[in-house]
Amino acid sequence: MEPIAEQLIPFAVRAPSGHNTQPWQFSVGQDRIRIFPDLSRRLPVVDPDDHALFISLGCALENLIIAASHQGLVASVEYFPADEAEACVRVRLSAAQGADENVDALFRAIPERQTNRRDYDGRSIKQSDRARILEANLRDAVELRAFSVGDPDIEPIIDLVREASIIQFNDPAFVAELLSWIRFSRPEVSARQDGLVGEAMGFPSVPRWLGRWIMTRLVKPEGEADRQEKAIRQSSLLLLFIARSHDKGHWVDIGRSFERVVLTATSLGIAHAHVNMPCEVEPIRRRLAAHLGLNPGAQPLLLIRLGYAKKRLPPSPRRPVDQVMRQP
Numbered sequence: 001m002e003p004i005a006e007q008l009i010p011f012a013v014r015a016p017s018g019h020n021t022q023p024w025q026f027s028v029g030q031d032r033i034r035i036f037p038d039l040s041r042r043l044p045v046v047d048p049d050d051h052a053l054f055i056s057l058g059c060a061l062e063n064l065i066i067a068a069s070h071q072g073l074v075a076s077v078e079y080f081p082a083d084e085a086e087a088c089v090r091v092r093l094s095a096a097q098g099a100d101e102n103v104d105a106l107f108r109a110i111p112e113r114q115t116n117r118r119d120y121d122g123r124s125i126k127q128s129d130r131a132r133i134l135e136a137n138l139r140d141a142v143e144l145r146a147f148s149v150g151d152p153d154i155e156p157i158i159d160l161v162r163e164a165s166i167i168q169f170n171d172p173a174f175v176a177e178l179l180s181w182i183r184f185s186r187p188e189v190s191a192r193q194d195g196l197v198g199e200a201m202g203f204p205s206v207p208r209w210l211g212r213w214i215m216t217r218l219v220k221p222e223g224e225a226d227r228q229e230k231a232i233r234q235s236s237l238l239l240l241f242i243a244r245s246h247d248k249g250h251w252v253d254i255g256r257s258f259e260r261v262v263l264t265a266t267s268l269g270i271a272h273a274h275v276n277m278p279c280e281v282e283p284i285r286r287r288l289a290a291h292l293g294l295n296p297g298a299q300p301l302l303l304i305r306l307g308y309a310k311k312r313l314p315p316s317p318r319r320p321v322d323q324v325m326r327q328p
């Protein structure tokens, strides 16, 4: 089983993660794979309680499960088992009885999927595709709500995206953390193999000093809010992922749900990007939850836009697998 497990990990690490921190480590034992959170890759300013870190872990887990299913294996998953010395997600693989009919399309979408922050063309998504995307949420722990761009109920959400963007870009600690994860030039990208590729965020490839100057002098909070509003208005659909409770297991489930949803969208030629700001700024998150009338304890944790992108972006790097492996 070990060689098979090792074949699955390159697909797991293609998962998205906040600021492309890739906050995961893997160990492969005789009959199991463990996924550990890598807490040295936390984002203390934008993600102080680590919920985005565990969402990212859930994305990697879902890719692993899909890749295993593609190999005819079924995964049984335990979240944070008490008999482990360290917090981890444990996956045991065994031969599957029947085939998951969606798995080939999802598997093919793993290397294709990307966060696409480019312009979308505003076309609406046909009803049958929209239904397939929403049905990809298989986790009971997650409520998925869809908002069509153009409907009046989207306006209060746009206002909260604007407000949260302005708060974030007025916060020097947020900007400093973001800057520390942007790789402005191609040599920086090749050296680090993580972080946000400047070119994927709309910057040309420039030396770090110039990228830093552009970010601190030319990027203004109001301008950022305008950019996000424009991006939403040219999208087709907003999707909000809501955790029914606020704990590590629910965060992992949000990641699993999100990954399946965006792989399904990718397989249908539909792009996605994050407009997470109202989920990241806690007072705004509370107002969003109140506006939507969520049950006490339920948390809106990811907001994404979907639509048809005019162009793809350069792919984001990943660290080589040997850098994310631990000895069992």
Ligand SMILES: Cc1cc2nc3c(=O)[nH]c(=O)nc-3n(C[C@H](O)[C@H](O)[C@H](O)COP(=O)(O)O)c2cc1C
Binding pocket: 014, 015, 016, 017, 018, 019, 020, 052, 053, 055, 056, 059, 113, 114, 115, 116, 117, 195, 196, 197, 273, 274, 275, 276, 277, 315, 316
């Ligand atoms: C939990 C989570 C939060 C994210 N938040 C944002 C965000 O606020 N803004 C953004 O542009 N991208 C966001 N992303 C997308 C990541 O930046 C992206 O996944 C990463 O850079 C890797 O790029 P890729 O998705 O194209 O492979 C988020 C991704 C995850 C999993």
